[in-house]
Amino acid sequence: MEREQEYVLRTVEERGVRLIRLWFTDVLGQLKSVAITPAELDTAFSEGVQFDGTAIDGFSRVHESDVLARPDATSFELLPWAKEDEPSARMFCDISNLDDTPFAGDPRQVLRRNLDEARTHGYSFFAAPEVEFFYFASGDPALGKPQPLDHASYFDLTTADVSSDLRKRTIHMLEGMGIPVEYSFHEDSPSQHEIDLRYTEALDVADNIMTLRLVVKKIALERGTYATFMPKPLNGVQGSGMHTHLSLFKDGENAFHDGEHPYGWSATARRFTAGVLHHAREITAVTNQLVNSYKRIAETSEAPPYVAWARNNRSALVRVPIRRVGKPESARIEYRAPDPACNPYLAFSLLLAAGMRGIAEGYELPEETNINLFDLDDAARHDMGIEPLPRSLDEALDVMERSDLVRKTLGDHIFEWFLRNKRTEWSEYQSQVTPFELERYLPSW
């Protein structure tokens, strides 16, 4: 038995843990959990926990329905919200086939495979996401338009306090679970908040995002409110994004840094960025996977729809943050398209794969774009060689379907399942008559 597993077994015993939750993620990025008792833990480590995956989104297959959850002992963490007399804990799992090969439908295994691939070239991949979300009075669509907690009103001060208290409690709990928070603050829109996680290795970051989404929702529920990561829940105010900072490390050094370059940007960083830009349109269906995601991208604010990069231009898809002198380890790029409703394992896999292809094939980085792209029309942008991101899920799926990079990165199983699932989502949406149409057309036609 490995020492990590021995540590978990002993801790479960010593702390009187009653229930161990085995966490994994479906293809759409929803957290799933199987609970086991301490008595089963030993076997769970040695043999895995077998279950029927048919009902899990993206797990069903033709020939075999059972899969194995293999708990990752290094992710063992006591759950701070468990009752004191009933301590419980969680571990993230990798999903395997019964013959112990990685299961092709498991997003965590997909990210692992892509990280391993990058590692064969000496690179480890780090990410830091800025997660935005809203607090509402309720999450029930039957109650109509969602009501922000700190909507300007009579009780402004009191209600505003509710949401900052929620955020404070959330951060406290995240820190207690070993998820370091860099910043947190109230965002532009009413009741919109942002939590920025610190830089870590991409697999940990993806695990942390899954935990963060659960913790944010859980704490809101405890206080009788509702938190949502839906990309664009309100008309007329900016939606929720997940700008993500990316960098590669090689031999313990930041591979994006080059002291000789005018703004400290290495050739590796330039090629990686070129790769991310080149494949940006192909990966958008995954970084922005909901019909609703494209309502956010359509706005002219924090969700730049143009495939371009700049050091200080918020209309560009990739921003290269200006660094303080003498901080080579913080060299990075910021990719601004993803929203917090994405599957982080798959989104990170694709960003990494796109960047790595840029490095492998020596892509040339296009010129920096220093003008405000929102001020130009399509023709002018086209002349500059600047393309827009897909404008709808439908268009994003078309672009994705033609991408060999996305197919190779996600693997056939997820690639095909995702396209099928999302095509259905789109056609269901298309067949709906929306409030917009009724308001606009019913009176005049």
Place this chain on the structure above:
Amino acid sequence: MEPLLVFPEPVAPELAQALDIGGWPWKGAADIDAARRDEPADGWVGAIVMATHTVGMGGPVGPAGLDGALRFCRAIRNGDINVDSVLLLVNGGQLSELDPREDLFDDFCLHPFQPIEFETRLKHLFRRSGRAEDIDLIEYGPLAMNLETYQAVIDGKPLDLTYMEYELLKFLAAHPGKVFTRETLLNRVWGYDYYGGARTVDVHVRRLRAKLGEEHAGLIQTIRSVGYSFGRSRWV
């Protein structure tokens, strides 16, 4: 851990082998001057003194070996060099002569030794000295770590740690006041060329501090452009 001092040099092959297999680092010394020359800054963790060999010659001998060994032990007790605890190796014939000199060593072991007995005595002795890494309990101020049960408490409250957080804290707390570079921590705690590189160490230190809580986060100090150290600096 720091090496053990072994007298005399050249060290008997079976002793060297037992130490190597047990994972005990060691350094031989031919006399007290050599031991003084090689003494680590904070003294020797322990000494193994062999009475069954003559100095400089090797091979089993009689009383001359015991005299030399006891002279060496006496020099330690007089403070010529700094040693936490002393293990004496003697043969059956020498046992009767130890009686009036028991103050000169902390424990003894019959030689030729049974490797298991020898190993147990080493652990027992150097655990008591509080210096070896595989002791059962580490205590520092408000922090206590039980290495047998893998549990850590701060101010009496249990800390919820992941395995790597626990291992890192254990290593740091076992060496209070010492400064470690990120690379050293990576090698000693992660034990192999972990793919995250030195940044992994920063990430885990950040997580540990958060779990220790604001009040105790300062137990782990960042030493600018060097690395990290645990506990209050001995220079302040």
